[in-house]
Amino acid sequence: MQDIGKANLRKVAVIGCGFVGSASAFALMQSGLFSEMVLIDADMDKAQGEALDISHGVPLARPINIYGGNYDDIVDAAIIIITAGANQKPGETRLDLVKKNVNIYKSIIPEIASRNCHGTILVVSNPVDILTYTALKISGFPKNRVIGSGTVLDTSRLKHELGKHLSVDSRSIHAFIIGEHGDSEIAAFSSANVSGIPVNEFCELRGFYHHEKSTREIAEKVKNSAYEIIEKKHATYYGIAMAVKRICEAILRDEKSILPVSSYMDGAYGIHDVVLSMPAIVGKDGVEMQVPISLDDQEIERLKESAETLKKVIQGIEF
Numbered sequence: 001m002q003d004i005g006k007a008n009l010r011k012v013a014v015i016g017c018g019f020v021g022s023a024s025a026f027a028l029m030q031s032g033l034f035s036e037m038v039l040i041d042a043d044m045d046k047a048q049g050e051a052l053d054i055s056h057g058v059p060l061a062r063p064i065n066i067y068g069g070n071y072d073d074i075v076d077a078a079i080i081i082i083t084a085g086a087n088q089k090p091g092e093t094r095l096d097l098v099k100k101n102v103n104i105y106k107s108i109i110p111e112i113a114s115r116n117c118h119g120t121i122l123v124v125s126n127p128v129d130i131l132t133y134t135a136l137k138i139s140g141f142p143k144n145r146v147i148g149s150g151t152v153l154d155t156s157r158l159k160h161e162l163g164k165h166l167s168v169d170s171r172s173i174h175a176f177i178i179g180e181h182g183d184s185e186i187a188a189f190s191s192a193n194v195s196g197i198p199v200n201e202f203c204e205l206r207g208f209y210h211h212e213k214s215t216r217e218i219a220e221k222v223k224n225s226a227y228e229i230i231e232k233k234h235a236t237y238y239g240i241a242m243a244v245k246r247i248c249e250a251i252l253r254d255e256k257s258i259l260p261v262s263s264y265m266d267g268a269y270g271i272h273d274v275v276l277s278m279p280a281i282v283g284k285d286g287v288e289m290q291v292p293i294s295l296d297d298q299e300i301e302r303l304k305e306s307a308e309t310l311k312k313v314i315q316g317i318e319f
């Protein structure tokens with residue numbers, strides 16, 4: 001049984017040191033959250049090279065020991081971040097990556113499970129909901145300790161777009177993207193607000209009245225932003241690196257922050273045995289509980305459809 005009390009709260013492991021893993025490691029180095037970070041990659045030179053490069057910024061930030069290592073080094077890590085796997089090529093959906101990345105997870109997760117690890121697994125590779133479910137099934141870890149970065153990035157993108165549209169600090173916006181981190185995700189506008197003012201009312205304060213058209217356009221832009229970035233620069237990594245840092249901060253500092261991470265659905269909204277994103281309280285035990293934000297009928301319907309999309313993919317996987 002995992003027990004965070006036995007993990008070294010100052011240690012983090014990053015498995016997969018490509019664009020996402022290295023950008024996340026760079027963000028974590030600057031955060032000052034950890035004093036030890038082990039980087040692991042199938043390409044050992046890559047892990048060691050990234051460790052060296054990022055280490056050279058340490059004297060300009062805060063002390064942390066960063067090194068390329070192997071699975072024996074992750075045993076006492078408080079958080080094990082997995083970014084290993086193929087990324088989307090232009091035109092590919094996240095679900096297109098299933099086969100390749102499930103196979104990679106079938107090699108990585110047993111390495112973690114076979115050691116006496118007490119940390120939380122944070123899945124970042126795509127399709128993140130499917131791989132979080134895979135990690136949960138294979139590892140045998142408790143449900144609260146296997147989470148995915150989910151729609152934390154998409155929610156940040158939504159806040160960014162709304163902030164630009166309304167010319168207001170994006171941190172004053174309370175809104176969530178829920179469901180799959182992918183094409184069936186849902187922008188939960190019915191509960192969105194700007195410092196307590198319902199988003200449509202705030203739009204009117206700022207002189208915007210075509211709510212349906214604007215919200216549809218913003219939700220589409222958010223959903224398609226990864227495709228747009230991949231088309232232009234072939235990978236996305238800075239936004240997700242900040243999302244990874246934010247989730248680690250919530251866990252490490254036991255903040256009990258409400259973040260839309262992917263976690264196991266055990267009956268909320270009638271959805272069972274699938275992993276997707278719902279706002280959840282995140283602290284030292286990983287996901288403490290999901291938060292049932294109020295959704296309108298259409299959003300609930302779409303959430304159920306999103307769960308069905310993911311379930312169909314899960315049914316095709318042999319664990």
Ligand SMILES: NC(=O)c1ccc[n+]([C@@H]2O[C@H](COP(=O)([O-])OP(=O)(O)OC[C@H]3O[C@@H](n4cnc5c(N)ncnc54)[C@H](O)[C@@H]3O)[C@@H](O)[C@H]2O)c1
Nearest residue numbers: 016017018019020041042084085086087088124125126240
């Ligand atoms: N969750 C999100 O919001 C989000 C955002 C961006 C990218 N991603 C996903 O993150 C993943 C990584 O993307 P990237 O751009 O960094 O890809 P990348 O190709 O740059 O890096 C992948 C790394 O994984 C390593 N790797 C492959 N198999 C491995 C194994 N068995 N063990 C250890 N390391 C292994 C590779 O050597 C490589 O260094 C992709 O699945 C991508 O879709 C997720």
